[in-house]
């Protein structure tokens with residue numbers, strides 16, 4: 001459950017007076033998600049998502065995220081669009097947290113990932129990369145390869161309780177991937193967390209993308225590698241090559257990968273597995289026992305890392 005911050009009716013009413021959307025008819029916490037507190041808000045003018053930003057999201061980055069979502073929406077990428085207050089401001093405060101309203105996207109994540117959904121995902125990712133091309137402010141990837149060593153250190157060896165020798169194994173994997181990390185790949189704005197729970201489908205079509213709060217400026221091919229990890233391991237351990245080929249074919253139907261990107265993909269996949277292994281491990285170790293959130297399994301990404309390491313090529 002991801003509702004960390006609550007507020008009373010009076011605080012919500014006061015917050016909504018800044019907008020032109022009417023008073024709240026209903027406002028319910030949303031159980032899914034791990035990063036922020038999300039509420040489903042209904043007013044006479046429609047349905048919205050109310051997000052209170054928590055934890056990892058730096059307040060100084062919020063204008064970048066909200067501006068990026070507006071930019072993508074204006075270019076035809078179906079994603080939550082921040083709703084402006086009467087004075088044009090996108091960001092307010094509620095329950096002591098920075099807060100914003102975005103449009104509600106209908107649709108649901110796929111229940112069974114198949115080649116068709118993977119193909120659509122790949123094509124959508126490539127469109128998202130193209131649409132971000134003229135959004136010029138850069139935002140560093142705070143979970144890029146330079147951050148991995150510090151994330152592991154911040155776990156203080158506690159991963160060994162999950163799996164014997166995990167700390168040394170991950171440390172060696174970071175060193176190997178970092179030493180060969182490719183430079184100068186085509187780069188721009190990437191989603192960086194386009195997992196199946198962040199892609200909505202309606203009537204068999206990918207209808208929208210949510211959750212842009214890890215978006216950053218990095219290699220496009222790395223974003224593809226994140227999706228290969230997130231979408232192509234049906235049993236959390238074994239790569240399904242049919243799904244992988246479908247993601248790549250979907251992507252390349254819109255934006256062909258160049259030779260350097262194709263050559264680097266396997267290494268980028270190992271890097272992407274490490275990135276989610278490390279943030280999940282950090283959360284596993286550092287989430288207080290009374291927190292109302294379901295921790296995600298770090299070892300599901302150790303198994304993906306091992307699967308990539310066993311391969312000679314895609």
Ligand SMILES: Nc1ncnc2c1ncn2[C@@H]1O[C@H](COP(=O)(O)OP(=O)(O)O)[C@@H](O)[C@H]1O
Nearest residue numbers: 030032033034035036038049080103104105211
């Ligand atoms: N714009 C939106 N339209 C519809 N549902 C949304 C929207 N944004 C978030 N949600 C719902 O809220 C859940 C959590 O959102 P998400 O952005 O993934 O949270 P977090 O960043 O906290 O992980 C999603 O799984 C979805 O059910």
Ligand SMILES: N[C@@H](CCOP(=O)(O)O)C(=O)O
Nearest residue numbers: 033034035193195211276296
């Ligand atoms: N996708 C990440 C965690 C981020 O969660 P989300 O609910 O914001 O997508 C993971 O699976 O580790």
